[in-house]
Structure formats: structure tokens, C-alpha cells
Amino acid sequence: MGRSRLDALVSVFVTVHPHETSALLHSFFCFFFILSAYFVVLPLRDEGAISLGLSNLPGLFVGSLVLTLIAAPVSSLIFSLPNLSKNKVLLNLYMYFILGLNSHNSS
Missing domain, CATH: 1.10.1220 (Arc Repressor Mutant)
Incomplete structure (x- = not known):
């Protein structure tokens, strides 16, 4: 096109x-x-x-909220560093999650 x-x-x-x-x-x-x-x-x-049980749901939601509140500023800080290539940081972040998901599935 x-x-x-x-x-x-x-x-x-x-x-x-x-x-x-x-x-x-x-x-x-x-x-x-x-x-x-x-x-x-x-x-x-x-x-x-x-x-995991319905009684554990509130704890899981609070844990998810806490991790999000920590991960968002940390990732913003990493991406704002001027001496790091944004493409390399993003690629390494993706690879981290890909390897984590693959290692979890193979167990």
C-alpha cells in the first residue's frame, strides 16, 4: 500500500x-x-x-497493587536515564519476562 x-x-x-x-x-x-x-x-x-482459595483474593489484589506501585516508578526511572539505550532496556525487559514465563512453564 x-x-x-x-x-x-x-x-x-x-x-x-x-x-x-x-x-x-x-x-x-x-x-x-x-x-x-x-x-x-x-x-x-x-x-x-x-x-488458591477465595479467602486469599484480597491479599493477592493488595500484593498486585503494591508491586504495581513499586514497578511503575522504577521502570520510569530506568527509562529516563540518559546513558541507557531505550531499545536495549526494553529488549532486556521483554527477555526477562519471556525467560521467566518459559522457566515457569517447563517446570
């Missing part, structure tokens, strides 16, 4: 300048895949939590 056709297709849905099309599509697909992954993992997370 040519660049002008892509710009025309996108402009049907939103008002966008031609030089903004690439950033718009990248952000759309990033958000789409993050939400897709969330909704794939959500039932698995809920089923795992329920299998």
Missing part, C-alpha cells in the same frame, strides 16, 4: 497530517497488543487466584 493511500485510509477515521501517520499507527498497534495480551492473561490470572 502506497504512502498516500495509507494516509488517505487513516484520514477517514481521524484528522492527521501525513508526517504523523507513522506515529499514530505505531501507538495504535502498541495499545492494541497491550490490551490484547491483558485480556488473554486476565482469565488465567483470575482462575489461578481462585484456585
Whole structure:
């Protein structure tokens, strides 16, 4: 698909300048895949939590909240460091989770 056709297709849905099309599509697909992954993992997370017992659910939710409150500022700090390549940090973060999930599944 040519660049002008892509710009025309996108402009049907939103008002966008031609030089903004690439950033718009990248952000759309990033958000789409993050939400897709969330909704794939959500039932698995809920089923795992329920299998531990309904009495443990409040503790699991509080633990999830605490970990989120710690992880968000730490990741923001890491990504804001000027001497680190954002691409390498993101790749290493993905590899950490990929290896963690693979080691958990193989046990």
C-alpha cells in the first residue's frame, strides 16, 4: 500500500497530517497488543487466584497493587536515564519476562 493511500485510509477515521501517520499507527498497534495480551492473561490470572482459595483474593489484589506501585516508578526511572539505550532496556525487559514465563512453564 502506497504512502498516500495509507494516509488517505487513516484520514477517514481521524484528522492527521501525513508526517504523523507513522506515529499514530505505531501507538495504535502498541495499545492494541497491550490490551490484547491483558485480556488473554486476565482469565488465567483470575482462575489461578481462585484456585488458591477465595479467602486469599484480597491479599493477592493488595500484593498486585503494591508491586504495581513499586514497578511503575522504577521502570520510569530506568527509562529516563540518559546513558541507557531505550531499545536495549526494553529488549532486556521483554527477555526477562519471556525467560521467566518459559522457566515457569517447563517446570
